[in-house]
Amino acid sequence: MKKGFALAQAIEECEKQLASAVKKLYGIASLPAKVEVSKQFGDLSFPCFPLASQAKKNPNEIAEKITQYLNAFYGLGGKQYAEKVEAVGGYVNFFLNDGYHAQSVEEALDKDFGGGEEGKGKKAVVEFSSPNMGKPMHVGHIRSTILGDAIALGLRKRGYKVIRSNYLCEAGTQVAKLLLGLKKYKVGAIKDEKQLLDYYIKINAEIDKDEKLEKQVHAILEKMEDGDAATLKQLKTIRKITLKPFKENYAKLGVRFEEEIFDSDFVNEGKKLALEAKEKGIARIEKDGELVAFLEEYGIPNLVILRSNGTTLYSTRDLSLADSRFRIYNPAISVIVTGSDQLMHFKQVYKMLELMGRDYTNRFKHVGFGLIYLEGGKLSSRKGNVFFLEDLLDDAIESASAQIRGRETMGKKEIKGIAQTIGVGSIKFGFLRVSNAKNITFNPEKAVSFEGDTGAYVQYNAVRAKNILRKAGGNTKASVPKNTQFNDAERKVSFMLSLYPDVARRVSENFEPHALCDYLLKLSAAFSEFYEKCPVVQSEGAERQKRLAIVAATLNAIESGLSLLGITVPKKM
RNA sequence: GGGCCCGUAGCUCAGCCUGGAUAGAGCGUCCCCCCCCUAAGGGGAAGGCCCCGCGUUCGAAUCGCGGCGGGCCCGCCA
Numbered sequence: 082m083k084k085g086f087a088l089a090q091a092i093e094e095c096e097k098q099l100a101s102a103v104k105k106l107y108g109i110a111s112l113p114a115k116v117e118v119s120k121q122f123g124d125l126s127f128p129c130f131p132l133a134s135q136a137k138k139n140p141n142e143i144a145e146k147i148t149q150y151l152n153a154f155y156g157l158g159g160k161q162y163a164e165k166v167e168a169v170g171g172y173v174n175f176f177l178n179d180g181y182h183a184q185s186v187e188e189a190l191d192k193d194f195g196g197g198e199e200g201k202g203k204k205a206v207v208e209f210s211s212p213n214m215g216k217p218m219h220v221g222h223i224r225s226t227i228l229g230d231a232i233a234l235g236l237r238k239r240g241y242k243v244i245r246s247n248y249l250c251e252a253g254t255q256v257a258k259l260l261l262g263l264k265k266y267k268v269g270a271i272k273d274e275k276q277l278l279d280y281y282i283k284i285n286a287e288i289d290k291d292e293k294l295e296k297q298v299h300a301i302l303e304k305m306e307d308g309d310a311a312t313l314k315q316l317k318t319i320r321k322i323t324l325k326p327f328k329e330n331y332a333k334l335g336v337r338f339e340e341e342i343f344d345s346d347f348v349n350e351g352k353k354l355a356l357e358a359k360e361k362g363i364a365r366i367e368k369d370g371e372l373v374a375f376l377e378e379y380g381i382p383n384l385v386i387l388r389s390n391g392t393t394l395y396s397t398r399d400l401s402l403a404d405s406r407f408r409i410y411n412p413a414i415s416v417i418v419t420g421s422d423q424l425m426h427f428k429q430v431y432k433m434l435e436l437m438g439r440d441y442t443n444r445f446k447h448v449g450f451g452l453i454y455l456e457g458g459k460l461s462s463r464k465g466n467v468f469f470l471e472d473l474l475d476d477a478i479e480s481a482s483a484q485i486r487g488r489e490t491m492g493k494k495e496i497k498g499i500a501q502t503i504g505v506g507s508i509k510f511g512f513l514r515v516s517n518a519k520n521i522t523f524n525p526e527k528a529v530s531f532e533g534d535t536g537a538y539v540q541y542n543a544v545r546a547k548n549i550l551r552k553a554g555g556n557t558k559a560s561v562p563k564n565t566q567f568n569d570a571e572r573k574v575s576f577m578l579s580l581y582p583d584v585a586r587r588v589s590e591n592f593e594p595h596a597l598c599d600y601l602l603k604l605s606a607a608f609s610e611f612y613e614k615c616p617v618v619q620s621e622g623a624e625r626q627k628r629l630a631i632v633a634a635t636l637n638a639i640e641s642g643l644s645l646l647g648i649t650v651p652k653k654m
Numbered sequence: 655g656g657g658c659c660c661g662u663a664g665c666u667c668a669g670c671c672u673g674g675a676u677a678g679a680g681c682g683u684c685c686c687c688c689c690c691c692u693a694a695g696g697g698g699a700a701g702g703c704c705c706c707g708c709g710u711u712c713g714a715a716u717c718g719c720g721g722c723g724g725g726c727c728c729g730c731c732a
Contacts, residue, residue: 120674
């Protein structure tokens with residue numbers, strides 16, 4: 082028997098039966114609708130409306146006739162998965178039997194449940210997080226970081242060898258402005274990255290007022306790109322100061338990278354590509370001296386790829402980054418995760434590369450997500466309207482820690498570890514459960530709440546499952562005994578379990594982890610109901626064995642699902 | 655002006671890609687439940703012109719067109 086396909090097999094069976102009924106009753110060769118997961122009655126359903134218009138008959142009547150035919154012709158014993166067929170309001174509804182539920186639970190016990198092999202032997206690069214140097218990370222950075230990580234984890238679960246890449250920007254005007262500020266205010270020793278932010282805000286205010294300062298910024302950029310020793314030394318200092326807190330945040334988040342790259346390393350190659358574009362007639366120098374790629378005939382705005390003083394832009398360095406990435410790794414898929422404000426930018430860059438004859442451009446995918454706003458308005462380092470990532474994580478951890486202290490007795494160190502798992506898990510879940518396209522208005526109080534539709538709720542259900550298994554003395558291998566009956570609560574759980582492989586696959590195909598969050602909440606809710614209604618530890622015999630299997634399977638599915646989101650389950654909570 | 659995205663309950667969001675039954679969750683409000691594997695829980699109630707209009711269809715929150723409201727992008731920021 083194939084793994085992970087109870088649902089697909091059941092649908093196939095129902096469709097086969099329906100097809101033969103429809104052919105016999107109405108002489109129609111192929112089913113004009115699909116069997117779908119039922120929203121209302123039964124488990125699977127088949128709408129008879131398209132058939133009704135084809136056969137020019139009443140859908141209610143058709144549903145009745147088909148149901149009669151199925152019951153008479155196949156009988157209940159003739160079907161492997163359906164135990165009952167009913168006609169309601171133009172639908173044929175199928176009720177799945179205990180065999181289905183048993184198979185579903187068995188499949189969910191597999192340690193690779195929800196995995197896939199389509200990426201086997203292939204590489205995938207996922208570029209995400211990518212904060213700018215010289216500033217602390219704020220809540221705006223979290224979305225790329227956790228979404229990118231989830232995408233990377235999803236690809237890995239499909240068998241890809243994944244390279245997680247953090248592209249750090251220090252070659253742009255932001256850092257140049259910062260350097261100008263440090264020079265202007267005669268700053269000696271720098272304490273930390275937050276102090277850098279203060280200077281950054283200050284110098285920006287001045288530049289806004291005084292145009293001449295802009296020229297000085299460009300002069301610094303020239304020095305940076307020419308490899309001026311003193312400037313490079315300053316860059317090194319900024320790297321050192323900025324990277325340390327970055328790493329602390331990543332450690333708290335549990336996010337790792339296989340690669341850490343700096344945009345300054347793509348300056349020279351970028352210039353070469355800009356010239357290549359010029360030679361190929363894609364770009365030309367405009368009257369003010371800047372080099373512009375002409376993309377308007379493709380319905381895309383033109384793109385400046387070199388400043389008039391010859392220095393590179395974000396666009397220039399991205400051309401080079403793309404080229405080098407495909408040269409070095411030759412990935413089957415290369416994903417970049419950024420705010421959706423950069424959608425056009427990547428369209429432009431990859432259109433250029435396509436025009437320049439690169440054959441890898443169709444393996445590139447940009448995942449854009451909506452912006453994060455604070456209640457006071459848009460996040461802006463420049464204007465100082467920020468909420469530091471560090472503070473958000475610490476608040477969440479503290480909030481979780483306070484709750485644990487009220488319910489479990491354990492050592493300080495253990496509390497800290499579990500509080501981090503719960504606090505950080507809920508933050509991740511809270512952001513990931515919103516669909517990518519949507520903007521998020523960040524609410525600090527809600528972010529540290531653990532009730533209702535939260536990551537903690539999902540974790541909590543997994544912990545309850547663990548407790549049951551522990552109390553039951555879990556040295557027996559879980560499996561469903563033959564011919565066991567499932568009650569309604571048990572069936573809800575097992576049916577939810579059978580939906581998991583599709584959800585997991587879809588999420589890593591679409592890069593939309595929010596669907597998985599939604600699923601995990603539903604699975605958790607089903608398990609909660611089961612937990613209330615079906616005692617496990619006190620039950621006996623086959624009943625106990627079946628319930629233990631359901632518990633173990635649910636735990637497996639939750640842990641697997643959460644792991645795709647970069648979230649783990651604590652031992653207790 | 656052009657392009658992309660969003661608009662669903664008081665609030666925060668699923669559902670839209672792939673049209674299907676009485677549009678779902680959570681928070682908040684109101685009511686009930688710890689004999690029992692952790693109440694970070696469960697059960698129930700109230701709460702919806704699915705932004706508006708037109709079209710396609712047996713059937714539209716879902717698809718198409720036209721509006722309205724909000725966000726973002728559109729020449730040397732990233």
